[in-house]
Amino acid sequence: MNKTIYDKRNISMMMDLYELTMANGYMSEKDRNDYVTFDVFYRKNPDIGGYAIFAGLEQVIEYIEQMHFDQDDIDYLRSLHLFSEEFLEYLKTYHFKGDIFAFKEGTIMYPNEPILTVHAPLIDAQLVETAILAEINHQSLIATKASRIVRAARGRAVSDFGARRAHNMDAAVYGARAAYIGGCVGTATVLAGQMFDIPVSGTMAHSWVMYQEDEYTAFKKFAEMYPDDSILLIDTYDVLNSGVPNAIRVAKEVLEPMGKRLKGVRLDSGDLAYLSRKVRQKLDEAGLEDAIIVASNSLDEYTINSIMDQGGCIDSYGVGERLITSKSDPVFGAVYKMAEAEKDGQRIPKIKISETVEKITNPGRKKVYRVYDEEGKAVADLLTKYDEKPIDTSKRYRYVDSKKPWKNMHYEHYSVKELQHQVIKAGKRVTNPVPLKEIRQYVADQIHNEIWDSELRFDNPHEHYLDMSPSYYEMKMDLLYKSQKNNEEED
Amino acid sequence: MNKTIYDKRNISMMMDLYELTMANGYMSEKDRNDYVTFDVFYRKNPDIGGYAIFAGLEQVIEYIEQMHFDQDDIDYLRSLHLFSEEFLEYLKTYHFKGDIFAFKEGTIMYPNEPILTVHAPLIDAQLVETAILAEINHQSLIATKASRIVRAARGRAVSDFGARRAHNMDAAVYGARAAYIGGCVGTATVLAGQMFDIPVSGTMAHSWVMYQEDEYTAFKKFAEMYPDDSILLIDTYDVLNSGVPNAIRVAKEVLEPMGKRLKGVRLDSGDLAYLSRKVRQKLDEAGLEDAIIVASNSLDEYTINSIMDQGGCIDSYGVGERLITSKSDPVFGAVYKMAEAEKDGQRIPKIKISETVEKITNPGRKKVYRVYDEEGKAVADLLTKYDEKPIDTSKRYRYVDSKKPWKNMHYEHYSVKELQHQVIKAGKRVTNPVPLKEIRQYVADQIHNEIWDSELRFDNPHEHYLDMSPSYYEMKMDLLYKSQKNNEEED
Structure with missing residues (x-):
C-alpha cells in the first residue's frame, strides 16, 4: 500500500513513538490487563476567553473503532528494532478494548475538568493518546x-x-x-x-x-x-x-x-x-x-x-x-493524564505533582456536573468522586471552592446535569452519530440560554467556577500531603 | 463510499466552491481551451524573517496526478443546483491537462517571486488553486x-x-x-x-x-x-x-x-x-x-x-x-494570481491593481533566476520575461532595482541559476520524487553556503533583492500606466 497518497491511508499509526515503546514495556507487566483511567483536560481558554467548545468527538469515535495495524505497519515497527515479537504479534490483531466517556460534542467546557475519560487496559489507554489529543485540540480550537x-x-x-x-x-x-x-x-x-x-x-x-x-x-x-x-x-x-x-x-x-x-x-x-x-x-x-x-x-x-x-x-x-488557523492563539493545549490505576481490585488515584501549581492534576476517577440556578444559568461545574452517591437536588449541597477551601459554601435552589456520557464500550460505539446541525444548535442554545454574559465578554471574562465535593477535595489533599511526605523521607 | 472515515477519502474536492462556479462559467467560453498562467507567490516571510523554504511540492504533484471526481462527487455537486449537466459530465472524466513549473522542493525563497506556475486551460488552472495553496502554505510554513x-x-x-x-x-x-x-x-x-x-x-x-x-x-x-x-x-x-x-x-x-x-x-x-x-x-x-x-x-x-x-x-x-503550528506566525500567505491569458495565439499579460502598492502583482509569464557572486553567495533574484534571450554571464548585465528604477545597475562577475523547473507536463509528472533526505540536505547546503548571514539574522534581516530585467520592468510599468489611463477614461 502506498501510504503517501491522500486517499489511501491508515491513521492508526498517527501516534507518538513513546506510546508504542511504553506499550511494549507494559506487555511484560503481569497486571497489564488491569484498567487505568486517563483524563483529557486543558488548562486555559484560547484568546484569554471565558469558555471553550468541545468538538471532534465523532472523529475520536471513528478513530477508535477503525484502529488496527496492517502488515506493513508491523513490518515498519519491526524495522525499528525496538519491539518484542510478542508485542508485534499482539498488534496484528489489536483492537481497542476499553471504554470512553465524554462530554456531548458541542458542550461548553472550562479548564481543568475531564472532558473525555478513557478507562481501558494500560496498553489500550496509552496507544490512543496522540490521536485523541490531536483531534480534540484541533476541532475544539476552531x-x-x-x-x-x-x-x-x-x-x-x-x-x-x-x-x-x-x-x-x-x-x-x-x-x-x-x-x-x-x-x-x-x-x-x-x-x-x-x-x-x-x-x-x-x-x-x-x-x-x-x-x-x-x-x-x-x-x-x-x-x-x-x-x-x-x-x-x-x-x-x-x-x-x-x-x-x-x-x-x-x-x-x-x-x-x-x-x-x-x-x-x-x-x-x-x-x-x-x-x-x-x-x-x-x-x-x-x-x-x-x-x-x-x-x-x-x-x-x-x-x-x-x-x-x-x-x-x-x-x-x-x-x-x-x-x-485560530491565528491569534493557534494552540489548544488539552493534555492526557493518568488519573487512576486499578491493581488487585483496588482503585489507586494518581496525581501529577508540579512546581507550577496550575499543572497539578485532579486525581482519581471522577464525575463532572454542571450546576444550574433556578433560571437555568450554569453557575459552576462540580467534580465528585466517581462512586459518590447521586446529588439530591431537593437538599442544599455543601461544596468546596478549591481556591478558598476555608469557606463554608452551599448550592441552594439548583439543578445539576452530569456532563460525561459513555460513547465507547469495550471498543464499540454505544451512541449514534449526532447530526452536525444538532451539535451546532446545542452550542447556540447554551450560549444564548445557559452561559452568563460575564463569561462571554471578550475582555477579562468571568472565570467559571470548578468546585469540588468535600470528599473529592479531601482525597486530592490527602494525595498531595502524602507525596510531600514521601519527598521529605527521600530528602 | 463513506467519506467521513480517514482512510478512505478523495481529496480532489478539497477546493473552494468558487473554483467550481467559475469553472462552470468558463465551460461556455468559446476560448476555454486557451491556456492561462497563474503564479503562486507570497508577500512576506514568516516571523519577519529574511527567507522562507519552499516545501510541499511532492504532495502537489500527487494531488494533480490523482485528481478525479467520483460518481458520488458528481451527485453531490448536482444536488447544489449550481452546475450545468454539461459541466458535470465534463467532470466525470476530468483529469488535469496543463503544465506546472516550480522551484525545486527545499529551495530558499523570497517574497513576490513565482515559486510555482500553472500553465493550463482556464478550467484546469482554476480547479487546482485551493489544494496547491493549502499544501504549499502549510509545508512551507513549517x-x-x-x-x-x-x-x-x-x-x-x-x-x-x-x-x-x-x-x-x-x-x-x-x-x-x-x-x-x-x-x-x-x-x-x-x-x-x-x-x-x-x-x-x-x-x-x-x-x-x-x-x-x-x-x-x-x-x-x-x-x-x-x-x-x-x-x-x-x-x-x-x-x-x-x-x-x-x-x-x-x-x-x-x-x-x-x-x-x-x-x-x-x-x-x-x-x-x-x-x-x-x-x-x-x-x-x-x-x-x-x-x-x-x-x-x-x-x-x-x-x-x-x-x-x-x-x-x-x-x-x-x-x-x-x-x-508555527505558533508565533501560523499563516503562510501564498496566493494564486493570474499572470497571463492566451487569446487567439496572443499572450496577454494580466495585472491585479490594488490601492495597497505591495498587493500589485508581477504580471506576465516570467522566468526567475538566482544571481550569485564569485564566491557563490546569492546576491539577488531576477525576474525576466519568459521569452527573453538567455543571460550571457560572460558579459555584465543591466537590471532594474524596482524600488529605485532610476539607478543604473549591473551585475558583474556573476553566475545565474534558473529556479523553476517543469514538474507536470500535460497532467503527468516529469520528475521523479526526490528522496526527503536530499531535499533536507539541499536546504542545509543553501543555508550554509549560499545565503548571506545578514538574511539569516533573527532581528531585522537583510531584505533579499528581487530585481527585474529592463524589458520586464518596462512591460509592468506599461500595464500600470494603461490601467490608470483606463480608469481616467471611466471617471
Whole structure:
C-alpha cells in the first residue's frame, strides 16, 4: 500500500513513538490487563476567553473503532528494532478494548475538568493518546474561535473561507466542521460540505474578473449564469469608481429584465468599515436596498468588532486564515493524564505533582456536573468522586471552592446535569452519530440560554467556577500531603 | 463510499466552491481551451524573517496526478443546483491537462517571486488553486519555522514532538515531513516516520512513571527493556531531589552491570536553562559525562536562543506545539494570481491593481533566476520575461532595482541559476520524487553556503533583492500606466 497518497491511508499509526515503546514495556507487566483511567483536560481558554467548545468527538469515535495495524505497519515497527515479537504479534490483531466517556460534542467546557475519560487496559489507554489529543485540540480550537467571531458579528452571517491557509487538507475539512459547530453558517470548502452536509457558498475570484475583457463583461456573464446567486466581487480595479457602478449596471441591465435582483457584492480589500458604508449608500441610491454586502480579508473577532463599532454596513463575513488557523492563539493545549490505576481490585488515584501549581492534576476517577440556578444559568461545574452517591437536588449541597477551601459554601435552589456520557464500550460505539446541525444548535442554545454574559465578554471574562465535593477535595489533599511526605523521607 | 472515515477519502474536492462556479462559467467560453498562467507567490516571510523554504511540492504533484471526481462527487455537486449537466459530465472524466513549473522542493525563497506556475486551460488552472495553496502554505510554513528553530539551537539536535497539538492528522504528518526538510533530525510521529522514512524517536511519558510503584522502579524497568535507548524522564516528581538521583542509580545499578551506559535524561518542565546546568553537574559528578540532556516544553527559536544565551546544557531539543503550528506566525500567505491569458495565439499579460502598492502583482509569464557572486553567495533574484534571450554571464548585465528604477545597475562577475523547473507536463509528472533526505540536505547546503548571514539574522534581516530585467520592468510599468489611463477614461 502506498501510504503517501491522500486517499489511501491508515491513521492508526498517527501516534507518538513513546506510546508504542511504553506499550511494549507494559506487555511484560503481569497486571497489564488491569484498567487505568486517563483524563483529557486543558488548562486555559484560547484568546484569554471565558469558555471553550468541545468538538471532534465523532472523529475520536471513528478513530477508535477503525484502529488496527496492517502488515506493513508491523513490518515498519519491526524495522525499528525496538519491539518484542510478542508485542508485534499482539498488534496484528489489536483492537481497542476499553471504554470512553465524554462530554456531548458541542458542550461548553472550562479548564481543568475531564472532558473525555478513557478507562481501558494500560496498553489500550496509552496507544490512543496522540490521536485523541490531536483531534480534540484541533476541532475544539476552531469551534471556539468560530464562536468568538460569530458573536463579534452580532447576528450577521459568518462563513469559513479558510481552506487555502489551513494546515493541510484535514485542517481545512475538519476545521470547516468545527467552524460550523461554533456557529458559522457555512463553508467555502466543497469537500467539507459534502462530508458533513454543511451549506457551501462561493462566487468568484479576482481571476474571473481579470480574465474577461473588462469588469462589466465579467459581472454580466456571471449574472447571466447565476441569476439567483449573483454576488459580484467589486474590488479588482477600483471599488467605488468601477466595481459598484458596474454591479449596479448589471443589476439594471441584466438581472432586472430577467425579473431577478442583484444578490449582493463582495469586498476583499481596503478599509472595510469605510468602503462598506459608501457601497451601501450607492446601492441604496440605485434602489438596491436588498443587495447584501459580503466582506472578507484577514477578519477575526477583533477586526469585526471594530468594523461593527464603526458602523460598517456588512451583512455577511467571509472569514479565512484567522479562523482556520485560530491565528491569534493557534494552540489548544488539552493534555492526557493518568488519573487512576486499578491493581488487585483496588482503585489507586494518581496525581501529577508540579512546581507550577496550575499543572497539578485532579486525581482519581471522577464525575463532572454542571450546576444550574433556578433560571437555568450554569453557575459552576462540580467534580465528585466517581462512586459518590447521586446529588439530591431537593437538599442544599455543601461544596468546596478549591481556591478558598476555608469557606463554608452551599448550592441552594439548583439543578445539576452530569456532563460525561459513555460513547465507547469495550471498543464499540454505544451512541449514534449526532447530526452536525444538532451539535451546532446545542452550542447556540447554551450560549444564548445557559452561559452568563460575564463569561462571554471578550475582555477579562468571568472565570467559571470548578468546585469540588468535600470528599473529592479531601482525597486530592490527602494525595498531595502524602507525596510531600514521601519527598521529605527521600530528602 | 463513506467519506467521513480517514482512510478512505478523495481529496480532489478539497477546493473552494468558487473554483467550481467559475469553472462552470468558463465551460461556455468559446476560448476555454486557451491556456492561462497563474503564479503562486507570497508577500512576506514568516516571523519577519529574511527567507522562507519552499516545501510541499511532492504532495502537489500527487494531488494533480490523482485528481478525479467520483460518481458520488458528481451527485453531490448536482444536488447544489449550481452546475450545468454539461459541466458535470465534463467532470466525470476530468483529469488535469496543463503544465506546472516550480522551484525545486527545499529551495530558499523570497517574497513576490513565482515559486510555482500553472500553465493550463482556464478550467484546469482554476480547479487546482485551493489544494496547491493549502499544501504549499502549510509545508512551507513549517519548514521555515523548523529552519529558524534549528538555527537557534546552534548545532544541537531538534526533533518534532508536535503531533498532539497539530491541526489534525495531516498537519501532524505533513508537518513532520516539512520539519525534517527544515532541518529537524527526526520526529516522534510514527506515521510520518513510516510514510517518509524520517528517523523516529521517543521514550516515555509521565504516565510510565506514574503507573509504576515509584520512580526508581519505573526507570529500572525501562532501562532493562531498552538498555541502548534509555532516556529517562526526570521531572514527574522533583527533578533534582528525585529524578536525577534515581536516573544515576539506574545507570550504576542496572545499566553498568549490563555493560551499558545511561543514554540520557529528559526535562519537560521548569526553568530549563537553570535545571539543565544543575542536572549536567550532577550527571558529570557521577561520571555520566556521556549522558545527554533532552529538553521539551513550549520551545521555539526565541526560547531556545534564550536558553543557549544562559548557558543551558541541553544536547537535544524536542519541539512541539510552537513548531507544528508555527505558533508565533501560523499563516503562510501564498496566493494564486493570474499572470497571463492566451487569446487567439496572443499572450496577454494580466495585472491585479490594488490601492495597497505591495498587493500589485508581477504580471506576465516570467522566468526567475538566482544571481550569485564569485564566491557563490546569492546576491539577488531576477525576474525576466519568459521569452527573453538567455543571460550571457560572460558579459555584465543591466537590471532594474524596482524600488529605485532610476539607478543604473549591473551585475558583474556573476553566475545565474534558473529556479523553476517543469514538474507536470500535460497532467503527468516529469520528475521523479526526490528522496526527503536530499531535499533536507539541499536546504542545509543553501543555508550554509549560499545565503548571506545578514538574511539569516533573527532581528531585522537583510531584505533579499528581487530585481527585474529592463524589458520586464518596462512591460509592468506599461500595464500600470494603461490601467490608470483606463480608469481616467471611466471617471
